Amino acid sequence: MNILLEAVGLNKKFNGNTTVLNNVCLKIRRGGIAALIGESGGGKTTLCRVFTGLEKASSGKVLFKGKELGTLRGRSFDDCASLQYIFQDPYAALEEESTVSSVLQEPVNMCSRRGRDYMPPQEALTWAGLAGAAFLGRKIKTLSGGQRQRVSLARSLITRPDLIIADECTAMLDAQAAAEIGRIFKKLNQKLGLSFLIVTHDAQFLYQVVDYIYVLHEGAIVEAGPKDRVLNIPSAGYTREYMESMWEIEGGGLIEQDHLCQPQ
Numbered sequence: 408m409n410i411l412l413e414a415v416g417l418n419k420k421f422n423g424n425t426t427v428l429n430n431v432c433l434k435i436r437r438g439g440i441a442a443l444i445g446e447s448g449g450g451k452t453t454l455c456r457v458f459t460g461l462e463k464a465s466s467g468k469v470l471f472k473g474k475e476l477g478t479l480r481g482r483s484f485d486d487c488a489s490l491q492y493i494f495q496d497p498y499a500a501l502e503e504e505s506t507v508s509s510v511l512q513e514p515v516n517m518c519s520r521r522g523r524d525y526m527p528p529q530e531a532l533t534w535a536g537l538a539g540a541a542f543l544g545r546k547i548k549t550l551s552g553g554q555r556q557r558v559s560l561a562r563s564l565i566t567r568p569d570l571i572i573a574d575e576c577t578a579m580l581d582a583q584a585a586a587e588i589g590r591i592f593k594k595l596n597q598k599l600g601l602s603f604l605i606v607t608h609d610a611q612f613l614y615q616v617v618d619y620i621y622v623l624h625e626g627a628i629v630e631a632g633p634k635d636r637v638l639n640i641p642s643a644g645y646t647r648e649y650m651e652s653m654w655e656i657e658g659g660g661l662i663e664q665d666h667l668c669q670p671q
C-alpha cells in the first residue's frame with residue numbers, strides 16, 4: 408500500500424489541559440478519497456489543521472510521503488504545494504475585490520520562482536467546472552458560494568498537489584452545488600489520481616464520493632474502514648450512534664435528518 412499521509416500518535420491539548428486529539432494514528436493511502444466523520448467538537452478540524460501545519464501537535468508525528476512534517480513555517484514550498492487545504496467558508500477564503508485571475512496567478516508565480524511544474528489557470532478552472540475565459544476576469548465578489556468554492560479548488564490545483572484536505576467545504580453550499588463539488592472531486596481522483604481527505608457530515612457525499620472512512624470520537628479514531636463496510640456494518644458502537652443522530656437510516660440508504668420534513 409502506498410501511504411501518502413500518516414498520523415503517528417498525534418496528541419493535541421489546548422491551554423495545556425483540554426485534550427482534543429488523543430493518540431491519533433491513521434494512514435491515508437495514495438489514490439483514495441477518504442472521509443473523516445464524527446460529532447461536532449470531536450477534533451476533526453484540529454486534526455486537519457495539524458496535518459496542514461496550521462496547528463502544532465502537542466506530541467506525535469505527521470509523515471507525508473514518508474517524511475516528517477513540522478508546522479507551516481518549517482515546511483518546504485514543495486511540501487506545502489503537495490498538500491493543499493480547502494476551507495469551509497468560501498466567502499472568507501478569497502479576497503472580495505480580487506479577480507479570479509489574480510487569485511490563481513499567485514500560486515503560478517510561486518511555482519515559477521521555485522521551478523515547480525504548475526497547472527495553467529485556465530486548465531485548473533476547467534477541472535473545477537468553471538470553463539470559459541470569462542471567469543478569469545470576474546471579481547470574487549460577483550461569484551456565488553459554489554463558484555467561489557470552485558475557485559478555491561482551482562487555486563489548490565495549480566501547484567499539482569498529491570493530496571487535498573477539504574474541511575466541510577460543502578457545508579455552506581446548497582445541495583446542488585455540494586453535489587457538483589463531489590462530482591468534481593471524483594473526476595479529479597479518477598483522471599488525475601489526486602487523493603482527498605474530506606471532513607463532512609453529508610450522507611450523500613459519503614455514499615457517492617468517498618471510498619474510505621475514519622470515525623473520530625472525542626479526539627480518538629474509533630473506527631476506520633472501506634465506506635460500504637463502515638456505513639453498513641459499523642464495528643464501533645459510536646459509529647452507529649453518530650449515524651443515527653445525524654441521519655435517518657431507511658431501506659439500506661441514509662437520509663440526512665435536516666432533509667426530512669417533520670409531520671404536522
Ligand SMILES: Nc1ncnc2c1ncn2[C@@H]1O[C@H](COP(=O)(O)OP(=O)(O)OP(=O)(O)O)[C@@H](O)[C@H]1O
Nearest residue numbers: 421422425427445446447448449450451452453454
Ligand atoms: N484554538 C483553540 N483553542 C482552544 N480550544 C480549541 C481551539 N480550537 C479548537 N478548540 C476546541 O477543540 C475542540 C475540537 O474542535 P474542532 O474544531 O477540531 O472540532 P470539529 O470536530 O471540527 O467540530 P465541527 O464538526 O463542529 O467543526 C472543541 O472543543 C474546540 O472548542
